[in-house]
Amino acid sequence: MDNNARNRFYRWIFVFLILVSWEFIARSGIFTQSLFPSMFSVIKRLLVLITKEKLLLKTAYSISLVLLAMGASLVISTILILTGRKFQWIGTNVELMNSVASPLPGIAILPLVILWLGVRQEAMFFIMIHATLWPMWRQLSLGVDRLHLRYNRFEKAFVLSPLRRFYHIYCLGITEDLIAAMSVSWSRGWRALISVEMIFGIVGTQTGLGWMIYERRMYMDTEGLYAGLIVIALCGILFESLIFKKRNLRRMT
């Protein structure tokens, strides 16, 4: 068995042990069913939420918000990096903004954002961009610096047009950094979104996964609450471990 297969096997064993432990604790009577339902009842509830209460639609809506915010953050990051390299004073100030804004969780600035923008989709989007922008900018910025350091002499010695340089060196060369940036950005954005949805509730015509989980609590639907958390975890695994997985792009280094 090779290393990858062995690691996958260990992961499945670990998941199996967790499920078995869960079921054991649920049936042991240590906690009441309303606090710690059995895994079977959670899965049953999950299937009902999928088939009857549009869980997949709500999840897709939440994911689309994060992806939209990431797209906007990618555009903003690109503009900040390009202008920052062209004008040093912009670059310096963006660094300063990153130092100040990046440590601030989206939920901390939420009251301020609500004051400015109200309880609307624009406010949600603002928080989402705040959560996804800074890790995206930081990773891409480091990537651009690395490429510039490595290819500066080549760029000067072989005079490529600005567009060719931008595309062939920086756009193509930044792939690994972009994947890393998207992974961190997704992670921060996903966490921020779930929290924001719990607070904003119904904004517009569609609700998301965060609000669905919050509603389950209000209806004392503990199985549904756990089911929602499982969906959050599965989305995390899907995006972080599969879609934005670190690839062995040997030819990119």
Add this chain to the structure above:
Amino acid sequence: MKPLITVTKLGKKFGGDYIIKDFNLVLYENEIVVIMGRSGIGKSTLLNIIGKLEPHDTGEIMYDDSVFDGIGVPFPFVFQEMETLLPWKTVRQNIALVNPKASADSLDDLIESVGLTAHQDKYPHELSGGMKQRVGIARALICASKVLLMDEPFGSLDREMRLRLQELLLSIQKKYALSILFVTHDEEEAKQIGNRILTIE
């Protein structure tokens, strides 16, 4: 013989002191001039200045009897650092990148000249050090310049590979009637390939 590069009393300061002073050089058509000296003496700086990658403080550099004030640089470079090849492009793509106007035939011819026809679809990480340097040479040649600037291109290779690439360089220089400014700290290499040797002290 026509001078392609004429350097007169070239000077370069660093931190107030001259690191290069009163340097003179003439590069004629169809010859290899080797600039030799110990490590750290300023050979690469000299080449960078002649290649317009760095400014100079005193003196004059004439290219083909006129001062170069065009955009970019007058001549292509071959570097020692093989990391300047783009890892996400094949051999052929790396070479074609610097001259998009080059025809497919001229590209084929050039790749064959450096002995990389069988490897043209490989990526840099699949090549040996010697092969990467051959890509570097081809990348400079595709610019269709009569002058090449080579900054210790074989410095990081083993002796056997260096000898093979020196032979390749000599055959290419003869084939394309090139003029080459070649920087090295290796006396044996200088004697092997140079028509004239300038020693910096």
